[in-house]
Amino acid sequence: MFFDVPRDGATALDWLAFEQSGILTTAQATGLLTEGLVRSRIRTGRWRSICRGVLLTGNGRLTRDQQLWVAVLAAGAGAVLAGTTAASEAGVRGLPREPLHVLVPAERRAARAVLRRLPIDMAPVHVHRSSVLPAEHLQLGRPSRTTTARALVDAAGWAPNEAQAQAVLAAGCQQRRVLPGELRDVLAALARVPRRRLIVQTVEDIAGGAEALSEIDFVRLCRRYGLPRPDLQRRRTDAAGRARWLDAYWQAYQLHVEIDGAHHMDVRQWAADMRRQNDVWTAGDRILRFPAWLVRARPAEVAADLRRALTAAGWRPVAPAAPRG
Template sequence: MFTSPARRALRLAEQQVGVVSRRQLYGLGVTRGEVRAHVRAQRWRRVGTQSVAVHLGPLPVEARRWAAVFEAGPRAMLDGLSALEAAGLQHVTSPLVRVSVPRGAKVRPGHGRRWGFDIRQTRRWSADDLEATGIPRTQPAVAAVRAALWARSAKEAALVLTTTVQQRLAVADDLGREALRIRRDRRRGLVLAVVMDLVGGVESLGELNVVRECRRRGIPPPSRQVVRRTRRGTYYLDLVWEEWKVVVEVDGIQHLWAGRVVDDALRQNAVTLTDATVLRLPLLGLRLEPDEFFAQIVDALRAAGCPGLGRLSA
């Protein structure tokens, strides 16, 4: 049933989740006639125009990624969210398999969409961005920055960047280096701002931004880094309006991690037990929804009796 070249193709397919390219098949000595015969006999099936699955079962997403790369040509690589998913990113997914090819590569408009492939030229393509092992894909730091640039919204862009660091697919410094490569893009400012937050040293910067915004919006300035002592030890509260017992805690990326969630909750509970109102302001919230968060600060101060806020709104 299977010639020696076909058996070699089956062994290769085991390394590629059951998918081989026509280029690989012909290179192993499998003829076009043999490919047609196996497809006709329903032992194999076509996937796109450039790939063959050596089985008739369900095609997992890993196999679709291989087929997408083969469909796009020899210089193609997974990119953006698809490259991150292949590297192990969880909880953020893309409906299409995104593949990048260099400018000048032949790509027909819409080609591959019927199979769930999104094949596009990009001026950002570079052979140096290729991950050294596994399916051809961009390195996680490169993929994260590009995924942020290509995201459907600013919120999704920030989520991709923070999740990449949180799940330890790339370190913030590497994202910073990749972000600096951006020369022109409508989302360049947001990406640089979020990456700056991720790199570190953002607590004081975030607090300064809040104080500056309070002044601009006519909100009384808070005290910073106010000490509170409880049974569990000494806490430093980021921003406090002591007269009205309103506290704002500015959360950076590290506050999303499991080790900090418990400590943050205990600290907030301890402060709340003193009859203070505690609001949390994630730095991403300051980047993406500042009006909503400052409206909540105004509401808390107004409810506590702070004068002069009657006409203030988000």
């Protein structure tokens, strides 16, 4: 073990080390022990110096929990886990584990020099600053972090590209870790969040039913090519009385679109998809199927197929208004 679990008769140091996964600041340690005793434990190898001002009350490799504590304690007072790191701690799956993201109040200068000199068994740490960090955006924990909604909005703003920004938001909502309304509340407080327009539009698409990234891309495609917006995740009862959810459906034109992710290539999923497709056809609807990658990579091709199907079903595009003289 890296540190002892407190038992009866445990000291204040034992309890603090337990609460912080064995990671202490030098100030915390010297507040409970003499400076000489702290130096002795480091010199003899009982404790380990991680970086300036941060200690491990043991001598092993850093665990994930210990790395999180190093990140916030090294960043200084007021630092909290944020972005994909905070969202992962809240249970959102599939997000990058590195780097670790930490948020500090704008008026504070984070110890960036310290964080650039971390040991090899420590993940890199990115420190962000914000002038808007109200109490309702914070979640008490060990260590403290931003709420899931704030974490996802920040993660979308900090993402390396727009596709990853959308993926983060979609993951949180699809996994039922956050509601679109909670994301809207955070956006209302963050007037200058990066990619604000994209995030707002993505949240609205999610609220309309497009919870998977491929479905969000599909809604954007319809908007871009002047196609009517479909209903998303429409509930339907099949011939056996089971509830089914349609990815995209135009009721007026009886057109149903399925957007297939990679899991649809699995043999068992493929067979289930065929049965569902047959059920749609026998009920009188048309069905089109597109792989998610095609929706993103060749949107014009997908839009052309949709336009032909909708036109065959009776849809007529609205003619643009004549220019005024």
